[in-house]
Amino acid sequence: MPEDGRATRRVAILAHHNVTMIDVAGPADVFSHANTFGAAYETVLVSPDGADAVTSNGLTLRVGAAAAEVAGLDTVIVPGAYGMVEHPFASSLVNSVDHLTAVSSRVASVCTGSFLLAEIGLLNHRKATTHFTRLELFRTRFSAVDVQDDALYVRDGTITTSAGIGSGIDLALTFVEDDYGPELARLVARQMLIFVQRPGGASQFSAASRFSAVENRPLRALVDAIVADPAADYSVAAMAAHAHVSPRQLARLFADELSVTPARYVETVRLEAAQTLLQRGYTVQSAAELSGLGSAPTLRRLFLARLGVSPSVYAERMTGA
Known part of the structure; x- marks a missing residue:
């Protein structure tokens, strides 16, 4: 002992x-x-x-x-x-x-x-x-x-x-x-020089690494834009216009190329952006706004549903705050 x-x-x-x-x-x-x-x-x-x-x-x-x-x-x-x-x-x-x-x-x-x-x-x-x-x-x-x-x-x-x-x-x-x-x-x-201790509900991959093999060029340009600026307007109409396709074609492209809906892809990218912001010391409200999720309650619901922890608990684990 x-x-x-x-x-x-x-x-x-x-x-x-x-x-x-x-x-x-x-x-x-x-x-x-x-x-x-x-x-x-x-x-x-x-x-x-x-x-x-x-x-x-x-x-x-x-x-x-x-x-x-x-x-x-x-x-x-x-x-x-x-x-x-x-x-x-x-x-x-x-x-x-x-x-x-x-x-x-x-x-x-x-x-x-x-x-x-x-x-x-x-x-x-x-x-x-x-x-x-x-x-x-x-x-x-x-x-x-x-x-x-x-x-x-x-x-x-x-x-x-x-x-x-x-x-x-x-x-x-x-x-x-x-x-x-x-x-x-x-x-x-x-x-051990490990950047973060990740919660169990976190994805095995980032959205960018999971969904990078997109062959359709307009769709590839769109998903790259979402990753680069997750807080922009990504309503179905806005995404369809960006990809120069109809909303129905947009849904089909996401299903065929990425096996996910457009809304789910945007949500995943925004969630990961919020995680990064929290790791950098931003408040829950600021992380919600800058990631495109809008509000702290929305961010909390998404964290609990997707990661199994609240944003504040996640931030404490990541920063030691």
Whole structure:
């Protein structure tokens, strides 16, 4: 036990064949940095048989124990692996997940690790997510899971699933905040040179990166204009005039090219603009006006609906104010 009397929180991360390195290293580094600021995490790397694991980038992870040997965990993290979901899971891997989740009070997955949690039935009738490229496969394979599209991570009770890669860091920071408070989590994020600690409901992508592959030139010019100046007039009539099409053609172009309605696209861009403004220290009202959302109540409703947090809470998390 640490000198200040805090009980050590035991975290196990499951390493397995071809595991994605950052899915393991990201959360592990968060807990390690947290310890330098007064947290008390003990992180152990385990594998199904106790053997070292070769990751997807060819490096080898030194494993501390076989999964069946550990117990009394506070947290278990199940990472994903490239190509893992394309083949039946090895029974030893499934058994390891079954054991680890049974002896831990908090369970999490990173990337396609959610498939392993679903395989043992742990996500049945729960909300969950995974990497965006595997969402439809996840939904098809596990029909009892309430799959959440385009979220960094999803919490349902004591189980959290994340989208993968960098979102595993967001996931671990959230656990640090739960365990030791927001200030310590912010110190860790700052130490790791992470610009912001993103809420789970945030999109896996910015609007610009998600919707940049637009082939229709008039539509491309319009979406670029929306990103450049989200507070301008983007009524249906104004957008149709900008793209030199009828309102009906505008709706069809957005559906065909972007799989979204014009209004939803504008809303998404404005929401992200408001997030950036709040991160820069603007008030909720100013962020609402400058992003084109108009008023603080409108911004609050949109934040709660899309991100699951209020603008003021979001600003506190991002700025430490």
